[in-house]
Amino acid sequence: MIHYAATRLLSLTLSLIAASAVIFAVVEVIPGDPAAFMLGMNASEDTVAALRESLGLTGSLFQRYLAWVSGMLVGDFGISYTYRVPVADLIAARLWVSVPLALYALVLSTVLALPVGMLAAARRGRLTDYGIMGVTQLGIAVPNFWFAMLLVVLLAITWPFFPAGGFPGWDDGAWKAIKALTLPAVALALPQASILARVMRSALIETLHQDYIRTARAKGLTEGQAIRNHGMRNAMIPVLTIIGLQFSFLLAGAIIIEKVFFLPGLGLLIFQGITQRDLIVVESVVMLLVFAVILVTFLVDLAYAAVDPRLRHSR
Amino acid sequence: MRLPVQLILGAVLFAVFLGAALLSLVWTPHEVTTLNIPAKLSPPGGAYLLGTDHLGRDMLSMLMAGARTSIAVALVAVGIGIVLGVPLGLAAAANRGTLLDEIIMRGNDLVFAFPSLVIAILITAVFGPSALNAILAIGIFNVPVFARVARGAALSIWQQEFILAARVAGKHRALISLEHILPNIANLLVVQGTIQFSLGILAEAGLSYVGLGAQPPTPSWGRMLADAQTFFYGYPRLAILPGLAIVLTVLGLNLMGDGLRDMLDPRLRRSVR
Numbered sequence: 217m218i219h220y221a222a223t224r225l226l227s228l229t230l231s232l233i234a235a236s237a238v239i240f241a242v243v244e245v246i247p248g249d250p251a252a253f254m255l256g257m258n259a260s261e262d263t264v265a266a267l268r269e270s271l272g273l274t275g276s277l278f279q280r281y282l283a284w285v286s287g288m289l290v291g292d293f294g295i296s297y298t299y300r301v302p303v304a305d306l307i308a309a310r311l312w313v314s315v316p317l318a319l320y321a322l323v324l325s326t327v328l329a330l331p332v333g334m335l336a337a338a339r340r341g342r343l344t345d346y347g348i349m350g351v352t353q354l355g356i357a358v359p360n361f362w363f364a365m366l367l368v369v370l371l372a373i374t375w376p377f378f379p380a381g382g383f384p385g386w387d388d389g390a391w392k393a394i395k396a397l398t399l400p401a402v403a404l405a406l407p408q409a410s411i412l413a414r415v416m417r418s419a420l421i422e423t424l425h426q427d428y429i430r431t432a433r434a435k436g437l438t439e440g441q442a443i444r445n446h447g448m449r450n451a452m453i454p455v456l457t458i459i460g461l462q463f464s465f466l467l468a469g470a471i472i473i474e475k476v477f478f479l480p481g482l483g484l485l486i487f488q489g490i491t492q493r494d495l496i497v498v499e500s501v502v503m504l505l506v507f508a509v510i511l512v513t514f515l516v517d518l519a520y521a522a523v524d525p526r527l528r529h530s531r
Numbered sequence: 532m533r534l535p536v537q538l539i540l541g542a543v544l545f546a547v548f549l550g551a552a553l554l555s556l557v558w559t560p561h562e563v564t565t566l567n568i569p570a571k572l573s574p575p576g577g578a579y580l581l582g583t584d585h586l587g588r589d590m591l592s593m594l595m596a597g598a599r600t601s602i603a604v605a606l607v608a609v610g611i612g613i614v615l616g617v618p619l620g621l622a623a624a625a626n627r628g629t630l631l632d633e634i635i636m637r638g639n640d641l642v643f644a645f646p647s648l649v650i651a652i653l654i655t656a657v658f659g660p661s662a663l664n665a666i667l668a669i670g671i672f673n674v675p676v677f678a679r680v681a682r683g684a685a686l687s688i689w690q691q692e693f694i695l696a697a698r699v700a701g702k703h704r705a706l707i708s709l710e711h712i713l714p715n716i717a718n719l720l721v722v723q724g725t726i727q728f729s730l731g732i733l734a735e736a737g738l739s740y741v742g743l744g745a746q747p748p749t750p751s752w753g754r755m756l757a758d759a760q761t762f763f764y765g766y767p768r769l770a771i772l773p774g775l776a777i778v779l780t781v782l783g784l785n786l787m788g789d790g791l792r793d794m795l796d797p798r799l800r801r802s803v804r
Binding site: 227234239243353359361362368369465468469471472475486495505 | 742770
C-alpha cells in the first residue's frame, strides 16, 4: 500500500508540473504588457519598467515560470492586475463559496443516488426500476443551470424559504449561508445524482451474477445479506470512479450555477478576470481547478486500493 | 434484427431538431437577426408562433437557428475527438506496454484533468469568446475520451486469434490496426460518439450561457437562456422553450445511444454508462 501510494504521489506531482507548464505557456502567448495596462496611457517608461520588475515580469520564460510555481507553493499567487491585492486573498474569499457548494452538491447527489440505485437494482425489471430509470434518463438530459432557473421561479418565488440568489457570507451564521447554497446545490446535484444512480444500479446488478454471491447464498445468507456483505464492496469500485469524476464536474458546474444565483464564488472571479484582462487571476484560478481535479483523481486511486487489494499490486 | 424502441424514439426526437437545424439554413419563419422592438415580448400565436423575445425577435426562428449552432458545435467537437483520439488509442494499444503507450496514456490523463469549461476559459482568455472556442474546448475534451475507449476496446481485439494470424503473416501493426482492429471497435466508437454528442450539446449550452461560446447575433440556446434570465418572472416562456429544446435533443441522443448499444453489442446490455 505504501509503495502504491508513493507511485501515485509521483504521478500526481508529474501531472501537476505538466499542467502548470501548459497553463503558463497558454497565458504567456497572450500579447500585451500587464504593467503598461495597469498604469494606463500616460505612464512613463521608467514607471512601467519598475512595475514590471515588481510584478516579476522580467527575466526569461523559464525563470518566470519557476517564480510563478514556487510562489504558488507557498500560497503567493501574485498581485491582481486590476484590484492590486494579492490574488491569494481574492481566491481564498471565493473558495468559501465554491468549495462548500461543490461539496454540498456531492453529498446531496451521493446520499440521493446510492439508495435509489440500490432500490432499482433490487426491483430490477419491475415497475419501480422502469420508473427510476425513466426519471434518471430525464435527469441526465437536463442542463443544471436551466434546472436552477426553474427552481428559482418555482420555489424561491412561490415559497420564499430559500433565497433566490446572493450570498450572505458565513459570518452571519452558518445556517443562513447553507440556506443560500441549498437551491444551487440541488440544481448541481440532480443531473449528477441521475448518473450516479444508474451506475450504482448497473454495478450492483453486475455483482449479483457473480459466483461469490451464489456461494454466499448457498452458505445460507439471504439475498440482502449477500449484497451487503459481498456485493456492495465490489459494486463500489465503479461508483467511486464516478463520484471522483463528478467532483471535477461539480466544481466546474458550480462556476456556471454561480451565475444563476449571483453567488460570489470562483466563477464570478474568473469571468471578471477574463473581461478585465486580469490574466494572473485567470491563470491562478484555472491552476487551482486543475489541481483539484488531479488531487481528487489521486484520492480516488487510493480509495480504490483500499477497497480492492488487487489494485495495489497490479500497477 | 428488431430495432430497440429506445433507438426509434431517440432517433425521432433528434430528427425533429436536426430537421429544424437544417431547415434554418434555408428558411426560418422570420429573419433571426431582425429586431422588432414594437412587437417585443409578444405572446405566442399570430405572426409569431412561439412569441417574441425582449428584442422582438421570433422565438421559433431563434430556436431553429439555435439548434443549428448547438448541433454544429457538438458534431464538430465529436469529429475532433474521433480524428485525434482514435488513432492515438489505436497506436497505444498496438504498442502496449512500450514507452509510446505510456506517453499517450499520461498525455491523456493530463488533458483529462482540464474540464471543457476550464479549456474554454483558457482559450477565451487568449483569443476572446466565439463559437469556435466552444468547438475547440469541447473537441479537446473529447480527445482523451475517444483515445481511452479505442485503446481499451482495441486491447481485447489484439488478444484474438485472427489478429495473431495476421501478425504471423507478417502484417505491419499499423495496418492490422487499420484493417482488423478499427472495424471491430467501430460499434463502440459509434455508441461513445452519441454520448459525447449529447454531452457536447449540454457543454455548448453551458458555455454560451456564461458567455464563452457563440456571440450575438449568432443565436444559441445557451445565450437565449442567459438573455431570458432578466425577464424570467414575467415571461417564463423565454427560458422554458430553449431549455426544453436542450433537454429533448439531449434525451433523444441519449436514448439513441442506449438503443444503439443494445443493438450493436448485446454483451453491454446490462451496463449503463
